Amino acid sequence: MSVIPFTSARCRPGPQAHSEICARCSVRQLSICAALPDDDIGQLEAIMRTRTIAPGDRLIEEGAPRRHVFTLTSGMLRLSSDLPDGRRQIGDFLLPGDYLGLADDKIYAQTAEAVMPSTLCSFAVKDMEALMASSPALRDRLYALTRRALQEARESQMMLGRLAPVEKLASFLLLLTRRLQRHGQPHNPLALSMSRTDIADHLGLTIETVSRSFTKLKIQGLIALPEAHLVDIRDRNGLIAVAGLSIDED
Amino acid sequence: MSVIPFTSARCRPGPQAHSEICARCSVRQLSICAALPDDDIGQLEAIMRTRTIAPGDRLIEEGAPRRHVFTLTSGMLRLSSDLPDGRRQIGDFLLPGDYLGLADDKIYAQTAEAVMPSTLCSFAVKDMEALMASSPALRDRLYALTRRALQEARESQMMLGRLAPVEKLASFLLLLTRRLQRHGQPHNPLALSMSRTDIADHLGLTIETVSRSFTKLKIQGLIALPEAHLVDIRDRNGLIAVAGLSIDED
DNA sequence: CGTGATTTTGAGATCATTCAACGGGCGTGG
DNA sequence: CCACGCCCGTTGAATGATCTCAAAATCACG
Known part of the structure; x- marks a missing residue:
């Protein structure tokens, strides 16, 4: 349950290698990548690292500085908050294609742990912000995903409260x-x-x-x-x- | 508790009149307006209507097509969802300066009603989207507000669940x-x-x-x-x- | 095939809800 | 001006549902 180090490797350079990874990705049409046409997907690959985590492993911790954002490509994650006395609230489960880091600003607001063996694409926040600045489609998609997440959180409020x-x-x-x-x-x-x-x-x-x-x-x-x-x-x-x-x- | 018609009037044209309204607004530095410098605030005023509603009055209804977004300038609103059997969940209370319509996409996901006598600025979605397209600062601010709303919804989940x-x-x-x-x-x-x-x-x-x-x-x-x-x-x-x-x- | 973790089931206790009554504030109307 | 009624909030008592504690059953893993 401890934070594990990055075990991933940089994407190999070269346009052929780039386009292959994302082009054959199973969540290509689901995740934020869908905002980018095949010709531009290399920009995302260039700033991307892939990562694997085992069940129970913690990817990010509540309160830690937000330096990376992720796209889940396989498996499942849980987003949770803890109370000092051990009570826990799981705000959401992440499915392949889901983006991790929608709500967070300077620090992570929730802990993210693997429910099952999972793979992710990891992006440095700086790189992603730069890419968003140059790609309106990407930015708009992230915004739309955030709105949807907010809607689902509201549904969850009804579920929990009533x-x-x-x-x-x-x-x-x-x-x-x-x-x-x-x-x-x-x-x-x-x-x-x-x-x-x-x-x-x-x-x-x-x-x-x-x-x-x-x-x-x-x-x-x-x-x-x-x-x-x-x-x-x-x-x-x-x-x-x-x-x-x-x-x-x- | 019924939907009341618009009783507002278009802002008078002319740069002087424009800058006066928002410049003296009590939520000028709180709401999305803060994203615009004084020189540009006229763009917002140009597409704005003001509106007043009485306690209990319904501003927007869950499920209705989203045609307007709002900034609350005084009073208080409640955002709620209802179950067929009458159970109700209030997702959030809106304070002066808060924006109404962050989570909604094509239709309103929640009902908005006045808790006390309230005044708002009303914007047509089309106008606001056009303005957002031309003003990155405004767009970014709305995005930031959406993220904050999501964070607060997550806090609320913990509150309700645990x-x-x-x-x-x-x-x-x-x-x-x-x-x-x-x-x-x-x-x-x-x-x-x-x-x-x-x-x-x-x-x-x-x-x-x-x-x-x-x-x-x-x-x-x-x-x-x-x-x-x-x-x-x-x-x-x-x-x-x-x-x-x-x-x-x- | 055994061991430990997870899930299910059971029984009792606790706590929020339900049902009911009381009190205060406010507006209306006498 | 006062009386009445209504709405809202508070308090009380009892019910009932979920939680807690405990044990059995099932599953996963070595």
């Missing part, structure tokens, strides 16, 4: 499938990478209540749990009905 | 004083414009629990309540200790 445990869990499952779908990832049998503790810390519950809520959804026939981390959504509309939150049907 | 009622209330009072201070408004005896119901809907509690939490803070000698809507913070450090959330001591 929903009952079962409603929270149903909403969480639906929101996760929606995001996975958008990111072009499998979502029919929903693979939950995070632990029950993580889910509890995201929904403002205890692990026992999360587990009981899973059981309730199971008993109602809305989901099936072939494994603890595999959720088969049997009745999506029924799940939406208990969720309370209005989930877009896209 | 704090006990008394901690929530203590945090709320401290965060409000901090914001009032930043906005150059009186905050020593804290004037709460919103009702107990609003506070409850913001903290994810019932009004009874809010009231009881006030009483607890009173009994502990941390605050005094000369009136129900006037909070005298007697022991700020004690309040911070109860809050749990780390409140900057600026």
